[in-house]
Amino acid sequence: MKKKTVVIGMSGGVDSSVAAKILLEEGYYVIGLFMHNWDDSDENGECSSANDWADVQAVCGKLDIPCYSVNFSKEYMEHVFSYFLDEYKIGRTPNPDVLCNREIKFGPFVSYARRLGAEYIATGHYCGISHASGTVQLLKAADTEKDQTYFLNQVKTEQLMDVKFPLAKLTKDEVRFLANKYKLVTAAKKDSTGICFIGERKFKEFLQTYLPMQKGRIVDLSGKEIGEHDGLMFYTLGQRRGLKIGGVKDEDNNRWYVVDKQVNRNILVVSNGEGKELYSKGLTATNLNFIGDMDFSSTFACTAKCRYRQTEQDCAVSINDGEAIVEFLDPQRAVTPGQYVVFYKEDRCLGGGVIDEIIK
Missing domain, CATH: 2.40.30.10 (Translation factors)
Known part of the structure; x- marks a missing residue:
């Protein structure tokens, strides 16, 4: 009987590496597909994408499965990064990773995977899927600390019809254990953190290369000026670090928190202490x-x-x-x-x- 083909998105991390191995053990013909979504190097001149692709090749070689690399940087720039910048321009705090799942990982990625013969699509996300009720249901992962359904909330029902999530019932510790058991080169690799295209660079320095920095006033709840901000895009509600507000005369010696951003006036409003605001x-x-x-x-x-x-x-x-x-x-x-x-x-x-x- 001919094996069914699964194309799995491989990031060069431990999760997708183990997910590929699990699919192999379940009897599928597995193809690894690496997405290159960002054309840039970090502050040390090192391209993390190239390193990740090398890890994907090593894992696929170990598992004896074919692997391919595809460049979606144009699509990412048009459908994800442009939105990211537009949201910051109007003083909001976007989450591009959510949009990336709908617009890239379950969009052009799937189209490319179909050309490779995919009958199913798979990823290393920590979540589950069910067709038991006659419709697709997105389910939380067994590992509640790692559950990633939050990041998939914008994926359309039809995009999930032929998707597999091999890590649904595994904890992160179990995934690490299996990676070591199978001697995969990604077994001890650190989890990626933060926004994918920023990497290890400082967020503030990265953002100001794309958006002009516009300084403005920091005021307290009474409207009294107590400092200067570097640009509203660098701050988010509830933030207390990086405000550079020292001791303020006639104010309690509490921490300051961002409680509002008045974009039309370029004013950052803060509160002395974590109050109802x-x-x-x-x-x-x-x-x-x-x-x-x-x-x-x-x-x-x-x-x-x-x-x-x-x-x-x-x-x-x-x-x-x-x-x-x-x-x-x-x-x-x-x-x-x-x-x-x-x-x-x-x-x-x-x-x-x-x-x-x-x-x-």
Whole structure:
């Protein structure tokens, strides 16, 4: 019987390496496909993408499977990075990794994989998938600390139809164990952190090469000027590091927190101490995407989180004309426009949307 073909996205990391091995053991004909999404080197002149591709080749050689490299840097620039810059221009804090999954990893990547004969697509994401109910359901991973459904909330239902996630039931420790067992060169490789195209460079220095730095006033809640910011794009709600605010006369000696960005006036508003100004009772979200069958037309109760590492929070969601109004049971800290709110029902990820406005 002819083996079914799976093309797996390989990043040069331990997760996709082990995922490829698992697919082999499950009896598939496996092809590794590496995506090159960014044309640049780090501050030391070293191209991390070239190093990752070398690791992919080494792993595929060890597993005796073919591998290919494809350059999607043009598509990434047009569909992900341009959005990233546009959001920062208007004072928001985007999450390009979410958009990359929909626009690249489950977009042109899949088209290229089909040309290689793929019947299924696979990745090393920590999440699961189910077709048991007659529709696709995106499920949380067994390793709750590593679950990556948050980053897949914008992937369309149809994009998930023929997808496999081999790491769904594994913990990170188990993945490391298997990588060592199979003597893969990526076994001890560190996990990548931060935004992929920035790498090890300092975020501030990277961003100001693309967007002009516009200094402005830092004011407290009363409107009193207490400092100068380097550009609103460098700050996010709830931030307390890097504000460069020393002792301020007639103010308590507490930490300062960013509580607002007034883009039209180029003013950064801060609070002395973590007060109620950082908390909101709800939010509105647009660019909604829901995964699988469910009636999302009116109001439903679920849990949600507004950033990747956050614990899920109870909420009620009302949908009206493509906008979601999310009301939390408990006030939430530092809800940030431009980030994503992601909805859950028990172990199922329902989808999500872009946070548009905060409800104080």
